[in-house]
Amino acid sequence: MSASTQPEAHPNKQPDIIRPYGDTTGDGMVQVSFTLPVPHDKRAEGAALQLAAKMGLEPALLVHAKAMGPDFTFFVVYGSAKHLVDLRDVTVVEREFPLLTPTEVNKAIKTRLRRKLVVVGACIGTDAHTVGIDAILNIKGFAGEKGLEYYREVKVVNLGAQVLVPELVERARAEKADAVMVSQVVTQRDAHIHNTTTMSAAFREAYPAGQVPLLVVGGPRFEEGSAAKLGVDRIFGRGTTPGEVASYLVHALAPARGTTTTTTKEKA
Amino acid sequence: MSSRAKPLLDLDPATVRQARALARKAGRPVVKLAQSHTTVSVERATLRLAGLAGADHERVPWVNHLVDAVRAEVGLEHGVTTPVYDALRRGEAPDLLTLAQKAASGSVQFRLPEGREATRARSAARREVSRGIRTIDKQRTTRDRLVRRHGDPEQRPWIYLIVATGDIYEDIPQAQNAAREGADIIAVIRSTGQSLLDYVPEGATREGYAGTYATQENFRLMRAALDETSKELGRYIRLTNYASGLCMPEIATLAGLERLDMMLNDSMYGILFRDINPIRTFVDQRFSRQIHARAGIIINTGEDNYLTTADAVEAAHTVTVSQLLNEYFAKEAGLEDWQLGLGHAFEINPDLPDSFRMELAHALLARQLFPKAPLKWMPPTKHMTGDVFRGYLLDGFFNLVGAMTGQGILLVGMMTEAVVTPFLSDRDLALQNVRYVLNAAGGLTEDFHPPRDGFIQTRARQVLGEAVDLLDAIVHDSDTAGDPPLLAAIADGTFGLMKRPADRGKGLDGVVVRAEGYDNPATTMLEEGSDR
Numbered sequence: 001m002s003a004s005t006q007p008e009a010h011p012n013k014q015p016d017i018i019r020p021y022g023d024t025t026g027d028g029m030v031q032v033s034f035t036l037p038v039p040h041d042k043r044a045e046g047a048a049l050q051l052a053a054k055m056g057l058e059p060a061l062l063v064h065a066k067a068m069g070p071d072f073t074f075f076v077v078y079g080s081a082k083h084l085v086d087l088r089d090v091t092v093v094e095r096e097f098p099l100l101t102p103t104e105v106n107k108a109i110k111t112r113l114r115r116k117l118v119v120v121g122a123c124i125g126t127d128a129h130t131v132g133i134d135a136i137l138n139i140k141g142f143a144g145e146k147g148l149e150y151y152r153e154v155k156v157v158n159l160g161a162q163v164l165v166p167e168l169v170e171r172a173r174a175e176k177a178d179a180v181m182v183s184q185v186v187t188q189r190d191a192h193i194h195n196t197t198t199m200s201a202a203f204r205e206a207y208p209a210g211q212v213p214l215l216v217v218g219g220p221r222f223e224e225g226s227a228a229k230l231g232v233d234r235i236f237g238r239g240t241t242p243g244e245v246a247s248y249l250v251h252a253l254a255p256a257r258g259t260t261t262t263t264t265k266e267k268a
Numbered sequence: 269m270s271s272r273a274k275p276l277l278d279l280d281p282a283t284v285r286q287a288r289a290l291a292r293k294a295g296r297p298v299v300k301l302a303q304s305h306t307t308v309s310v311e312r313a314t315l316r317l318a319g320l321a322g323a324d325h326e327r328v329p330w331v332n333h334l335v336d337a338v339r340a341e342v343g344l345e346h347g348v349t350t351p352v353y354d355a356l357r358r359g360e361a362p363d364l365l366t367l368a369q370k371a372a373s374g375s376v377q378f379r380l381p382e383g384r385e386a387t388r389a390r391s392a393a394r395r396e397v398s399r400g401i402r403t404i405d406k407q408r409t410t411r412d413r414l415v416r417r418h419g420d421p422e423q424r425p426w427i428y429l430i431v432a433t434g435d436i437y438e439d440i441p442q443a444q445n446a447a448r449e450g451a452d453i454i455a456v457i458r459s460t461g462q463s464l465l466d467y468v469p470e471g472a473t474r475e476g477y478a479g480t481y482a483t484q485e486n487f488r489l490m491r492a493a494l495d496e497t498s499k500e501l502g503r504y505i506r507l508t509n510y511a512s513g514l515c516m517p518e519i520a521t522l523a524g525l526e527r528l529d530m531m532l533n534d535s536m537y538g539i540l541f542r543d544i545n546p547i548r549t550f551v552d553q554r555f556s557r558q559i560h561a562r563a564g565i566i567i568n569t570g571e572d573n574y575l576t577t578a579d580a581v582e583a584a585h586t587v588t589v590s591q592l593l594n595e596y597f598a599k600e601a602g603l604e605d606w607q608l609g610l611g612h613a614f615e616i617n618p619d620l621p622d623s624f625r626m627e628l629a630h631a632l633l634a635r636q637l638f639p640k641a642p643l644k645w646m647p648p649t650k651h652m653t654g655d656v657f658r659g660y661l662l663d664g665f666f667n668l669v670g671a672m673t674g675q676g677i678l679l680v681g682m683m684t685e686a687v688v689t690p691f692l693s694d695r696d697l698a699l700q701n702v703r704y705v706l707n708a709a710g711g712l713t714e715d716f717h718p719p720r721d722g723f724i725q726t727r728a729r730q731v732l733g734e735a736v737d738l739l740d741a742i743v744h745d746s747d748t749a750g751d752p753p754l755l756a757a758i759a760d761g762t763f764g765l766m767k768r769p770a771d772r773g774k775g776l777d778g779v780v781v782r783a784e785g786y787d788n789p790a791t792t793m794l795e796e797g798s799d800r
Contacts, residue, residue: 035693074693162464
C-alpha cells in the first residue's frame with residue numbers, strides 16, 4: 001500500500017502522491033458524517049455503507065447510526081479512501097504581491113501616490129452582515145491586525161450594510177475612491193455573484209473606460225479565480241487579513257517604479 | 269426567572285439605582301420626541317387595525333396606497349384616520365378597501381374636517397380601529413388558554429431554535445420537527461432585505477434570501493401549524509418573528525393579530541446596524557412596543573449585535589447600557605418585566621485566558637440587574653471558525669453558562685454557524701448538546717456561588733461601573749442642533765463606533781411632526797387600556 005503512495009520518495013523530497021493520514025502513513029483514513037432520508041434499521045445501515053463504498057471508502061466502518069425522527073438516520077463512517085492525491089496536479093492562486101507592514105504601506109503610498117489612498121467600502125444587496133467589511137476596514141481589525149482605518153495614508157469611507165449599488169457608485173465618485181471594497185457574507189442562491197456583477201457593471205457604466213476604481217470583493221463564498229468573470233479586480237476569501245488587503249492595494253495602485261500592474265492577474 | 273434568596277454578585281445597590289436613573293434621564297427626552305411625531309408606518313399600522321389588508325396586483329399594500337394618498341393631499345400631521353373616515357362618511361367609498369383602491373387611482377378627495385364633522389370622523393375611526401385592538405386582546409386570551417391547556421416547557425431556559433428556508437411551506441415541517449426534537453420556541457428568520465422595505469409583503473411567500481418574509485399570511489400559517497404541534501406534544505410551542513426595520517409598527521400589529529408570542533424588537537438596532545433614521549426608529553419603536561405590551565408578546569432585544577461588531581470584552585458594558593435603555597423604553601411603552609427578553613451573547617474570544625469566567629460574570633450581571641426578565645442568551649457566532657468540532661465544544665460551554673446563570677431563553681447554537689445553513693443533523697446534534705448540558709448541570713444554579721470579591725464578582729462590578737460611566741457620558745452629550753443627548757450620542761458614534769446623525773438615515777422622509785389636533789385612535793386606546 002505504501003509503495004503506491006510514495007512512488008519516488010527521496011530521502012529529502014516530499015512525495016508527490018499522498019493519501020489521507022489517520023494514524024499511520026498511507027492508511028488513507030477519513031471520517032465522514034451524513035444523513036439519509038430513511039428510517040433507522042439494518043437496511044439504512046447497509047445503505048450508508050453502500051454510499052461510503054461509492055465515495056471510495058474501502059473498507060468502511062459504520063461507527064454511529066442514530067434515528068433523527070421517524071424518517072431520517074444520521075451516520076458517522078470511518079474508512080480508508082482509495083483515492084490518491086497527486087500534488088503536481090494541484091493548482092492554486094498564489095499571492096501575486098509581497099506582504100507589507102503598515103509602515104511600509106504608508107510609506108509606499110506617501111512616496112509613490114503622494115496623497116491619501118481613498119477606499120470606499122460597503123455590504124451591498126440584502127446582506128446585513130458587516131463582519132467581513134468591518135474586519136478589514138475598522139480600526140479594530142482582524143486576527144490581531146489593525147484595519148485599514150489604522151493606516152495613516154489610507155482614507156476609509158465605510159458605508160455599512162445594505163447599501164444600494166447606485167448609492168455606492170455615487171459615494172465612490174464623490175470621494176474620488178481609488179478602490180471600492182464590497183463584502184458579501186450571508187448569501188443564498190448565488191446572490192453574492194449576482195450582486196457583484198451588478199456592482200461591477202454599474203461602475204463600468206458610471207466611469208469612463210480605464211478610470212473605474214479598483215474593485216475588490218470579499219466573502220467566504222466566492223470562488224478563487226472568478227474575479228474576471230465577475231468583472232472585479234480581486235477576490236479575497238475567508239481568513240483574509242487587513243494587512244493582505246493593504247499590501248494588495250499598494251501593489252495595484254501604488255506599485256514600485258519599474259513594475260507594471262494589470263488589473264486582472266489571476267490564473268484562471 | 270430564577271428567584272434566588274441571596275444575590276450571587278455583590279453589586280452596590282446605589283450603583284444599580286444610579287444606572288437606572290441615568291437610563292431614564294437619557295430615554296425621557298426621546299420618548300417626548302416619539303410622542304410629538306408620527307410616521308407613515310405608525311399610520312399604516314393603524315389602518316391595519318381598522319381591518320385594511322391586501323395589496324394591488326403589483327403587491328403594493330393598500331395601506332401604503334391610502335397613507336400616501338392622504339399624505340399627498342392633506343398631510344399626516346393630523347393622523348391618517350380622521351381624513352379617511354371623513355371621506356367614508358361623505359360617501360367617497362362604501363368601505364375602507366374600496367376607498368384605498370379609489371385613492372390609489374387618485375379618484376378620492378380628502379380634506380381635514382372641522383368641528384362636529386371632525387368629531388364624527390374621529391369616533392367612526394375609533395370604532396373601527398377598536399375592532400383590531402379587540403382581536404389582539406382575543407388572541408392574548410387564546411394564548412393564555414392554550415398555555416394553560418398544553419402547558420409551558422418543563423425546564424428553563426426555554427429552547428429557542430431558528431428556521432429559515434425562505435419558503436413558508438418548507439419552514440412549517442422544519443419547525444414542527446424542531447419542536448418534536450425539543451424546541452420550545454420557533455423563530456422564523458426574515459429574508460435579509462426585509463428590514464429596509466417600507467412596506468410589508470402580502471400573502472404566503474416561497475422566495476426569500478437567507479430567510480422567509482414576514483407577512484400576515486405566513487404568520488397565520490405558521491401559528492396554525494404550531495398549534496397542531498402544541499396539541500400533539502402537550503407543550504405550547506411559541507412563535508417568534510422580527511419587528512425591527514422600517515415597518516416595526518405594522519409587523520408588531522400583524523404579530524398581535526396573528527398571535528405570535530415573541531418579537532425581536534430592539535430600541536436602537538435599526539439605527540446602529542441598519543442605518544435607519546433615529547427619529548423614525550424611536551417613534552416606530554414606541555408604537556410597536558405598545559402593541560406588544562397589549563398583545564402579551566415577549567420582546568427580544570438585540571444586544572448580541574454590539575458584541576459581534578466590537579470586542580466582547582471591551583464592549584461588555586455597551587450591552588448593559590443597551591439593556592438598561594431597552595428596559596426603560598419597554599416599561600415606558602407598557603411592557604412588564606416578564607415581557608423583557610433582554611439580550612446578551614457568548615462572544616468573547618475563546619483564545620483569551622479566563623474567557624469562560626468573563627462570560628459567566630457578564631451573564632450573571634445581566635441576570636442580577638434584571639431578576640424578573642426572561643433574559644435571552646445567544647450563542648457564539650464571531651468565533652465560530654468553520655472548525656465544527658471546536659464549534660460544538662464552544663456551544664457546549666455556551667450552554668453551560670446558560671444553565672449555570674438561570675437564563676430564560678436559550679438560542680440554540682449551531683456548529684455550522686458561519687459555514688452553511690444548518691443541516692437536519694446539525695440541529696439534532698445541537699439539541700443533544702443543550703439537553704446534555706441542562707440535564708447534567710442544570711442544578712448547578714444551586715451550588716454555584718462565586719466567591720466574594722473573586723474574579724467573577726470583580727469583573728461584573730467593573731462592567732457595571734463602565735456602563736454607568738458611558739450612560740453618564742450619554743446624558744451629558746450634546747450637538748449643535750440641540751437634539752436630545754441620546755440622539756447626539758448616537759450621532760457622534762458612542763455606540764459601536766457607528767455615527768448616526770438624527771437628520772440622516774433611511775426612512776427619514778416617513779417621519780412627520782404631529783400637529784395640534786393629531787388623532788390616532790390606536791395610540792389613544794393603547795395608552796388608556798380601553799377597547800372601545
